[in-house]
Amino acid sequence: MPWHHRPCAPRRHGALPAIAALFVLLGALPAGTAAASPASHRAPGSVVEATAAGRTDARTVPDIPAGTTAGVAVYDRKTSRFTELHDPERQFRSASLVKLLLALDVLGDDGPAALPEADRVRLTAMLRSSDDAAAGHYWTTRGGSALVTRTASRLGLTGTAPPPASHPGHWGHTATTAADTVRVYRHILDTAPAPVRTFMVDALHSATRCGNDGFDQYFGIPSAFDGPRAVKQGWSGFTSGGCTAAPAARAVPKPTPATAPDTRVASLDLVSEALHTTGTVGPDDRTVVAVLTLHPDGTPYGTAYGKVTRLTDSLDVPGAVRPAGTRFGTWGSGVRVRAAAHTGSAHLTTLPAGVEVLVGCRRRGERVTVPPYTNDWWAYLPQYGGWITQIYISSPADKLPGVPDCP
Known part of the structure; x- marks a missing residue:
């Protein structure tokens, strides 16, 4: 049966009991008692901070396709509200989403002007076309897991952690959450120095359909919404994705020395196929969208592609324009x-x-x-x-x- 496009998703508000349960789950307090929770316990831009201040209109049960595990967070920068939340603190292996952290670490506070031309080219390919060789290069030259730790600390990320000790050299096994992904985009858009912001946003706005490994990376946000948009996608575990480039095995960097086991990623799912769509939608990068998903091992890429697109299309995304057809x-x-x-x-x-x-x-x-x-x-x-x-x-x-x- 065809999935018929509908012109616009109506704005939907979660039932009061669901929102109350979310406050309990996230350790947040209703707006009237927010002062009782110290600000130091709430990371800037976090889901906890937003709910504690009463700035959420989020549904807690978006339309998750059957067989899909999802973490979802949609944040409207214009109104400072979350419009969608579903398991936003659940950890997923990041796949290529970790490339956002790699780029921020390399760019630092000085931005691209302080880098050699080779690094600017490498970073652009990593962000626009999800180049794995670039990610492997920076993972090995900038400390691997230590890069994740220091960047997560600098950005106030609460669910992002290095790969499990069993896979220390696999940058794609870095753990992250939908909530942390929103924090990363808010840092890029609202906190990072202007040269860093401009370089990264320009690259993400011009993301190519074909990744450098031959996968079609226009699932989710690019398929659900017309521009303007910026995207960084992630995929892991699939065997083929189409596109004109010849599919190739994803680059695996040389292992870095193992560290003590990180209990924060002890239950990270490394078996299910992962497919994530993240970025911004609307004029002036109005809304940050983070949809992280897992699919049963063996799920075809095209099947997961369609499920993630349907899920993304079902969300309340202020400023979005949906394509006709x-x-x-x-x-x-x-x-x-x-x-x-x-x-x-x-x-x-x-x-x-x-x-x-x-x-x-x-x-x-x-x-x-x-x-x-x-x-x-x-x-x-x-x-x-x-x-x-x-x-x-x-x-x-x-x-x-x-x-x-x-x-």
Whole structure:
């Protein structure tokens, strides 16, 4: 069944009992008694601080797809309120989200002007295209786990910790939370020196569809919302993601010396597939969105891609603009997106196997046969800027229902 796009998610407020339970869970007090809790016990920009001051309109149960474990935090910088919270302090392995910490540590207070050109190029690739070689370089040259510890301390992160002692050299096993991810973005946007902020935000605003390892990194925020947006994605455990770059194994840095076991990550899930979408949405980076997810081991990348996008699309995100069109599932692997409605046109990219796509309109083009199917209708995918034959769209009809003809 197609997942039909709806124009805008209504603003929804959690029931009072749910919000009360959240106060208890986070150790926060209602607004009327906030003074009884010392400010020193609340990290700046934290979920606890926000709820203790009464600045939350958050739901506590967003639309989590079946089989998905999620931590969610959505923070509206314009109103200083959380609009969505779900298990925001749950720890996940960060995958490539740790690259935000690596970049902040390298940039320091002086920003990119103080760095050699090679570092500026390396950092840009790490932030825009999730370059693993760059992350491995900085992990080994800047102290590995010690980098995580000092950056977490500097930013007041309460759920971020180095990788477990069993995996000391695996930077992607750094633990983090949705709440901490919001804190990181708020630091970049509101606290970091202007040169640091400009460099990082510009890179995240220009994130590429294809990661340097061949994975399509436009799930979640980039698929759910039109621009302006800035994104840093994370994925771990999957085998293939499509895109025109040849998929490659994720770089594993040389191990750093083991340290004493860190009890804060003793229960970190290193088996389930991880897929995270984080960033900002809306003019002036209005809303910070952090959606961290785990999926059962063996989940196909396209399946997780669709689930994370659906979850992100369901959230109350002030300032968001959702794209027009209708979403459909696809089947097959290696499905190519073409520049025009015929197989002789340029190959733009390759879809992750089984991913959902947003269809803007349809047009007759080259007649394509993939036994036992034949179809001359093509679907235009506005978020890819190209076409696929409708043979690979999961619909019983040759002409997709509810989709207009292209002009």
